[in-house]
Amino acid sequence: EAQVTQNPRYLITVTGKKLTVTCSQNMNHEYMSWYRQDPGLGLRQIYYSMNVEVTDKGDVPEGYKVSRKEKRNFPLILESPSPNQTSLYFCASSFGGSGNTIYFGEGSWLTVV
Amino acid sequence: ELKVEQNPLFLSMQEGKNYTIYCNYSTTSDRLYWYRQDPGKSLESLFVLLSNGAVKQEGRLMASLDTKARLSTLHITAAVHDLSATYFCAVDNDSPGNSGYALNFGKGTSLLVTP
Numbered sequence: 360e361a362q363v364t365q366n367p368r369y370l371i372t373v374t375g376k377k378l379t380v381t382c383s384q385n386m387n388h389e390y391m392s393w394y395r396q397d398p399g400l401g402l403r404q405i406y407y408s409m410n411v412e413v414t415d416k417g418d419v420p421e422g423y424k425v426s427r428k429e430k431r432n433f434p435l436i437l438e439s440p441s442p443n444q445t446s447l448y449f450c451a452s453s454f455g456g457s458g459n460t461i462y463f464g465e466g467s468w469l470t471v472v
Numbered sequence: 473e474l475k476v477e478q479n480p481l482f483l484s485m486q487e488g489k490n491y492t493i494y495c496n497y498s499t500t501s502d503r504l505y506w507y508r509q510d511p512g513k514s515l516e517s518l519f520v521l522l523s524n525g526a527v528k529q530e531g532r533l534m535a536s537l538d539t540k541a542r543l544s545t546l547h548i549t550a551a552v553h554d555l556s557a558t559y560f561c562a563v564d565n566d567s568p569g570n571s572g573y574a575l576n577f578g579k580g581t582s583l584l585v586t587p
Binding site for chain 1: 512513515
């Protein structure tokens, strides 16, 4: 079954404690990205990757890092989480770029206290 | 900056009625996406519209794209309760020279279909 899998799905953490949200897709997609969803703001892109070792900033990259060492994995790293990073995070993937259907993971609810 | 505006943001409609959700965007693009999101769930792709005049239909939902007007519509025919969800439109900001692209989402339309 084609899937984008994120972990953890739910996490409560404390300010400053580094955390990683993993994302893995089994569709051999080149393109992967991370979004955050906040009430009243919709979804906003954090980072994206066009292929292995190729990443770039989206609209709201501050406070986040990513890496793309393998095609299937695209982890999101919060080096020093702050309360304003409390949000619902989605990983997404697609074949190639523009015009292709983008598949979203189930989402990761992150609370930073 | 690409802006994507949906309206209405909230919609309560009776079963059996028809209604249209509108999605306006501020830049030239011929790639428009519609997604559905159930509470606490992921986004499910409904339609990908890739050219001016594109029309796609799936069940009681029909989406269209007018790139000259920078407008897409999602029309609901004879609504049923199962269509209750939040619907997002998104436009991608791919432009010449970009090595990548992002979907710019509208704020979503929360649809409630009541008996």
